[in-house]
Amino acid sequence: MIKGAALRTRVAAMPGVRRLRRPVGDGRSFDLHYVRAGPPGDCPLLIIPGGPGLASVLPYHHLRRDAAARGLDVVMVEHRGVGLSRTDDDGADLPFSALTVEQVVDDLAAVLDDCGVRRAVVYGSSYGTYLAQGLGVRHPGRVQSMVLDSPMLSAHDDHAQRTALRELYLDGPLAGLIESGVVAAEETGQVLQVVHEFGGPRQVDRLLRLMASGRGDRVWRWLIGLGELETAEIKRFVMEFDLVGVIAFAELGFAPKPDGRPLDVNLYFGDLAAAYPPFRGEPFDLTNALRRFHWPVAVLSGDHDIRTPRAIAQRVAALAPDGVLVPLAGTGHSALDTHRLAALTAARIVVGGRHRELPRLAPRLADLPRRGPGKVLSSLLTARLALGRIVSL
Missing domain, CATH: 3.40.50.1820 (Alpha/Beta hydrolase fold, catalytic domain)
Known part of the structure; x- marks a missing residue:
């Protein structure tokens, strides 16, 4: 390399x-x-x-x-x-x-x-x-x-993000999974956003059914990692968030205040925000x-x-x-x-x-x-949900 x-x-x-x-x-x-x-x-x-x-x-x-x-x-x-x-x-x-x-x-x-x-x-x-x-x-x-x-x-775009995701999934099968403790409410926004964007409602339904069957935990954890990958991992000359994160937090408000409800988006930015100046407008x-x-x-x-x-x-x-x-x-x-x-x-x-x-x-x-990296991730998501287990990237 x-x-x-x-x-x-x-x-x-x-x-x-x-x-x-x-x-x-x-x-x-x-x-x-x-x-x-x-x-x-x-x-x-x-x-x-x-x-x-x-x-x-x-x-x-x-x-x-x-x-x-x-x-x-x-x-x-x-x-x-x-x-x-x-x-x-x-x-x-x-x-x-x-x-x-x-x-x-x-x-x-x-x-x-x-x-x-x-x-x-x-x-x-x-x-x-x-x-x-x-x-x-x-x-x-x-x-x-x-x-x-x-x-x-x-x-303030995060308000529209929350609304869009909650209108789709808040009152469906997800509510029972949260109530029974199968999934953590604070993780739902990050996971379902990724699955919906790369697979649509059909793949979200497959994921929730997999979780309800008790066979989806490893897929869920993989999806948590995907959501954080862009900011947590520095891939030189491809994705480098560490320095320009100051723009995200200080000027664009990438760490909105959580509202305490399921399907809250961008919560994983909260831990990163402490390393940067606060939002100034x-x-x-x-x-x-x-x-x-x-x-x-x-x-x-x-x-x-x-x-x-x-x-x-x-x-x-x-x-x-x-x-x-x-x-x-x-x-x-x-x-x-x-x-x-x-x-x-x-x-x-x-x-x-x-x-x-x-x-x-x-x-x-x-x-x-369809071409581009999105097609690769969509295919990988489909395969992992079909298998009901994690495989190596």
């Missing part, structure tokens, strides 16, 4: 990787990296992945290949504090003071300058939608059009800002998405003056990661100036072959 400096050298040498100097915020500068792929044009597709913590260069190599094959000129920025953009000139991690949403948004604009382009079609996924909308707030002249895939709207009021977005906005929303549920996507699409909602059947959170072909096809339609056609085309997008 390649580690440390050798892996960094190899990732930095990947095709299309570039760097530019950006301020740390204390008088120093560091190398911010980005990657550009596909036939260059005057208005590229700027893709901003989720997180915070997801890298851009290494994990989205195949996506950029697929995008280039469809004639898309793609730019992706390695988020400051992550991967190739993690350290200062001495190799030390960037300080928390260098990691704010506004600095990240300004990095996006600086990359467009470095590419020599005035505007971009901006595609944000999950946390990336917050950054995409932030770019629209701070640099509106840089946005040609926008795709918001599984959009965030505010630090959001950098933007996106609810009001969206009303001033004069460009086309396509909002992608998976039917199985709980992390950014349909109610939020509907509101975002309604607030944007030229917004359209694109519902994707059988799809969970972030089409960019769970339904790559749907995401790229939607992006290409928006690049072509035809975003208003997307609602009509949504069923065809959903039916495209």
